[in-house]
Amino acid sequence: MISYRKATIEDCTTLTEIRMDNMMKYMRNESDNEKDALRQSIKQHFETGIAEGSLITWLACDSEKIISTCGLTFFTATPSITNITGKQGYITNMYTYPEYRRRGIASKLFELTVEEAKVRGCGRIVLYKTGMAENIYKQFGFDDSHGYMTYCPSYELCPVVV
Numbered sequence: 001m002i003s004y005r006k007a008t009i010e011d012c013t014t015l016t017e018i019r020m021d022n023m024m025k026y027m028r029n030e031s032d033n034e035k036d037a038l039r040q041s042i043k044q045h046f047e048t049g050i051a052e053g054s055l056i057t058w059l060a061c062d063s064e065k066i067i068s069t070c071g072l073t074f075f076t077a078t079p080s081i082t083n084i085t086g087k088q089g090y091i092t093n094m095y096t097y098p099e100y101r102r103r104g105i106a107s108k109l110f111e112l113t114v115e116e117a118k119v120r121g122c123g124r125i126v127l128y129k130t131g132m133a134e135n136i137y138k139q140f141g142f143d144d145s146h147g148y149m150t151y152c153p154s155y156e157l158c159p160v161v162v
Contacts, residue, residue, distance in 0.1 A: 001062075001156070002061065002103075003060070003061050003107060004059065005048060005059055005060060006056055006059070007046075007057040007058070007059050008050065009050055009051060011046075011047040012050065013043065015093075016039060018066065018095060019042050019095075020035075021081075023038070051056075053074075054074050054075075055071060055072065056113075057070065057072070058070045058072075058094065058109045058113050060096070060105045060108070064127075067105065068095065068096035068100060068105045068106060069094065069095050069096075069109070070091065070094045070106070070109035071091065071094070071108055072089050072090070072092075072113050073089070073090045073092060074087070074088070074090075074122070075088055076088065077124075082123065082152055083124045084123060085121060085123055086123070087121050087122045087123055088123070088126060089117035089120070089122040090125075090126050091110075091114075091126070091127035092127070092128070094106065094109070094127075094130075107135060107136050110136050111140070114151070114153075122153070124154060125152075125153070126148055126149070127149050128147060128148055128149075129148065134149075
């Protein structure tokens with residue numbers, strides 16, 4: 001049975017390894033030292049962000065095993081007419097292990113993440129799109145703009161500013 005929850009500090013090592021596994025397809029000839037430095041940087045990112053509340057990560061778990069993730073980093077940009085508070089969310093680290101794909105798990109995590117952004121008052125939510133999940137993003141009302149996708153919960157029409 002699949003369960004959903006927010007990540008805690010105790011999950012940071014596992015989140016780091018999931019991120020590193022996902023990053024391996026983008027690496028070319030990095031040395032072990034470079035990979036270790038990246039691993040440490042990613043772990044620090046998770047630990048600091050979760051502790052400060054500037055990052056939340058929703059998890060899908062099969063029993064105790066984390067099988068899918070979707071992260072949301074909060075930041076503030078200059079307020080605009082379409083985002084009066086300037087509060088924004090950046091969705092990242094959306095990943096599902098291949099054997100769990102096509103079961104609606106990523107869609108559920110994405111829904112939880114978008115709702116979290118709305119509850120926290122984000123006037124704009126941004127993500128860097130990947131081909132695999134693009135249909136999920138579009139189902140939630142995200143618009144394409146030069147490789148990024150944007151959703152503005154407060155406005156029906158939202159100029160995309162990247």
